[in-house]
Amino acid sequence: MKELKNVFLLTLKEKRDVTLAVFFGFLAGIAGVALLASSGYLISKAALTNQMTTLVVMAACLKLFGLVAALSRYAERLFSHRATFTMLSHLRTSFFEKLSPQAPAIFHKYRSGDLLARIVGDVESLQNFLLRILYPPVVLAIVFLSTIFFASFFSIAIAAVLMIGLLVTVVMVPAIFSWKRRKMDSAVRESRSALSTETAEFLYGFRDLKIHQQLSDREKELTSIAKRYSAEQKREGLEENFGQSLNGTVSLLVSWAVLGLGAYLVASGQLDGLYLAMLAMISLAVFENVAPMAVFPAHFENNRKAALRLDGITEKSTTEERRGELAAGPLGVSLNHVSFHYPGELRPAIDEASLYIAPGTKTAIVGPSGSGKSTLMQLLLGIIKADNGTVTFGNQSISDISQEELWASMNIVLQENHFFHGTIRSNLLIANEQATDEQMVEALKKVQLDSFALSMKVEEKGGNLSGGEKQRLAIARALLKGGSFWLLDEPVSSVDNMTARRIYQQLFDRGANDTFVLISHELAGLEKMDQIIVMEQGRIKEAGSYDKLMAQKGYFHGLKQIEKSILSS
Numbered sequence: 074m075k076e077l078k079n080v081f082l083l084t085l086k087e088k089r090d091v092t093l094a095v096f097f098g099f100l101a102g103i104a105g106v107a108l109l110a111s112s113g114y115l116i117s118k119a120a121l122t123n124q125m126t127t128l129v130v131m132a133a134c135l136k137l138f139g140l141v142a143a144l145s146r147y148a149e150r151l152f153s154h155r156a157t158f159t160m161l162s163h164l165r166t167s168f169f170e171k172l173s174p175q176a177p178a179i180f181h182k183y184r185s186g187d188l189l190a191r192i193v194g195d196v197e198s199l200q201n202f203l204l205r206i207l208y209p210p211v212v213l214a215i216v217f218l219s220t221i222f223f224a225s226f227f228s229i230a231i232a233a234v235l236m237i238g239l240l241v242t243v244v245m246v247p248a249i250f251s252w253k254r255r256k257m258d259s260a261v262r263e264s265r266s267a268l269s270t271e272t273a274e275f276l277y278g279f280r281d282l283k284i285h286q287q288l289s290d291r292e293k294e295l296t297s298i299a300k301r302y303s304a305e306q307k308r309e310g311l312e313e314n315f316g317q318s319l320n321g322t323v324s325l326l327v328s329w330a331v332l333g334l335g336a337y338l339v340a341s342g343q344l345d346g347l348y349l350a351m352l353a354m355i356s357l358a359v360f361e362n363v364a365p366m367a368v369f370p371a372h373f374e375n376n377r378k379a380a381l382r383l384d385g386i387t388e389k390s391t392t393e394e395r396r397g398e399l400a401a402g403p404l405g406v407s408l409n410h411v412s413f414h415y416p417g418e419l420r421p422a423i424d425e426a427s428l429y430i431a432p433g434t435k436t437a438i439v440g441p442s443g444s445g446k447s448t449l450m451q452l453l454l455g456i457i458k459a460d461n462g463t464v465t466f467g468n469q470s471i472s473d474i475s476q477e478e479l480w481a482s483m484n485i486v487l488q489e490n491h492f493f494h495g496t497i498r499s500n501l502l503i504a505n506e507q508a509t510d511e512q513m514v515e516a517l518k519k520v521q522l523d524s525f526a527l528s529m530k531v532e533e534k535g536g537n538l539s540g541g542e543k544q545r546l547a548i549a550r551a552l553l554k555g556g557s558f559w560l561l562d563e564p565v566s567s568v569d570n571m572t573a574r575r576i577y578q579q580l581f582d583r584g585a586n587d588t589f590v591l592i593s594h595e596l597a598g599l600e601k602m603d604q605i606i607v608m609e610q611g612r613i614k615e616a617g618s619y620d621k622l623m624a625q626k627g628y629f630h631g632l633k634q635i636e637k638s639i640l641s642s
């Protein structure tokens with residue numbers, strides 16, 4: 074039950090609506106009982122006596138109870154649904170607030186389809202928390218107890234039968250179904266998540282699957298997952314129907330028992346025959362309210378699992394508050410014996426790395442593919458957290474700095490950069506909403522994209538731009554940002570050498586006093602860097618200026634020789 078504590082607290086934020094929903098739910102239920110009770114009484118009275126005044130009063134009561142029942146049901150629906158939708162909006166907001174600090178590292182752990190299934194499906198499942206879990210048992214209990222109390226004035230035995238009926242339909246049957254559902258795994262939820270995940274993979278990889286003639290195989294796989302999902306839904310539906318039927322049967326049996334017992338009591342002179350029809354009708358009416366309890370176990374278990382899965386994503390995110398402030402001006406950064414393992418990997422991607430990047434200097438990080446350069450970048454960005462060791466900006470540990478503050482001071486260009494459907498202008502404004510057209514045109518010029526008009530259309534994911542154009546547009550975006558710490562992960566790998574050099578020149582001229590950290594496969598042109606850090610298998614092999622590393626005749630020198638021999642052959 075503790076899994077649902079958070080949803081419960083969010084629902085309680087809507088105390089007023091919840092209380093009104095319970096009140097009107099009770100009123101609708103009790104008015105329904107009163108309606109049938111008075112009609113039973115009316116029928117008996119009409120059959121056994123001829124007091125017109127009583128009949129007229131009872132007929133008026135019938136109308137009144139009918140009206141109250143209908144209006145109260147409307148009010149109950151109104152307040153309960155309003156509370157539910159407000160609670161859902163609180164839930165989405167609080168979930169998103171917990172989730173967003175974990176992005177983009179969260180994709181190391183969850184596939185995007187699975188996340189979508191959780192964000193949409195599981196949050197939606199929780200809309201049933203108030204409507205089907207929290208208040209139906211409360212309303213039902215009050216309606217039932219009031220009815221049993223009323224019936225006890227006429228016959229204690231009939232009140233006891235109603236009480237037994239209550240215990241069976243509200244406690245026993247749901248408890249048995251709850252226990253059964255707990256034993257079943259959450260197959261529907263899991264197959265829904267599998268369907269969503271595989272559909273996302275299918276859509277992302279559609280082109281490649283088509284090229285490799287794997288489309289039909291994947292389609293078959295997807296169809297079988299979809300069928301499994303339908304089958305699980307059907308099984309769940311049947312289970313719910315069975316619960317409802319069982320509860321309905323028990324309710325009718327109880328009504329029969331009331332009638333039979335009532336008839337016996339009338340025959341033995343212990344009950345006035347005038348009340349027999351009324352008590353039988355009461356029993357029929359009160360058990361009508363029991364129907365929601367049949368689906369209670371299904372909804373309870375669904376909600377419990379949904380809350381558990383949502384908590385699973387966000388449990389680590391209730392992180393400590395980060396209060397540290399970054400110093401003004403260009404930043405320096407140091408790593409002290411930092412290690413990092415990707416989850417489930419044996420080999421560390423970063424192994425005991427220590428380095429210092431002074432403020433206002435230019436550092437290149439080089440090394441073979443897979444040596445840990447991008448992982449190091451992610452550590453500097455705070456996207457992933459070191460398992461051991463410390464990352465410090467100025468004199469602040471990265472764990473004390475809020476991600477927003479850190480990123481606000483950085484100009485970041487990654488290997489892959491996202492572009493939104495829109496125009497060049499709208500994509501540039503992401504970096505700086507205040508940027509003027511002149512500044513944007515100037516930035517485009519600096520990355521040799523003078524031919525681009527600001528109004529030029531950009532397709533989804535920059536589909537109409539070449540790889541090199543996308544990289545240059547990303548650099549233009551970074552130029553507009555105005556931070557003083559540059560993190561560039563192979564920013565011009567798809568750009569021709571001549572253009573790449575011009576762009577670097579522009580960047581270094583523009584940020585003469587800024588700190589640059591550049592990841593590169595290219596060993597040419599590193600003479601201008603203040604420091605070169607050479608990585609291999611997650612370790613820092615060497616660090617120093619170009620001249621120092623060449624004079625040292627170590628690893629970097631070796632790489633340069635290999636490069637030279639390849640170029641000359």
Ligand SMILES: Nc1ncnc2c1ncn2[C@@H]1O[C@H](COP(=O)(O)OP(=O)(O)OP(=O)(O)O)[C@@H](O)[C@H]1O
Pocket residue numbers: 181415416418422440441442443444445446447448449
């Ligand atoms: N999300 C991940 N999960 C598990 N292992 C990963 C993940 N990302 C990278 N790795 C592993 O970590 C190691 C370092 O990868 P990283 O991307 O940092 O290398 P790199 O030097 O940037 O490579 P490249 O030059 O090819 O971009 C590699 O062995 C890689 O397989």
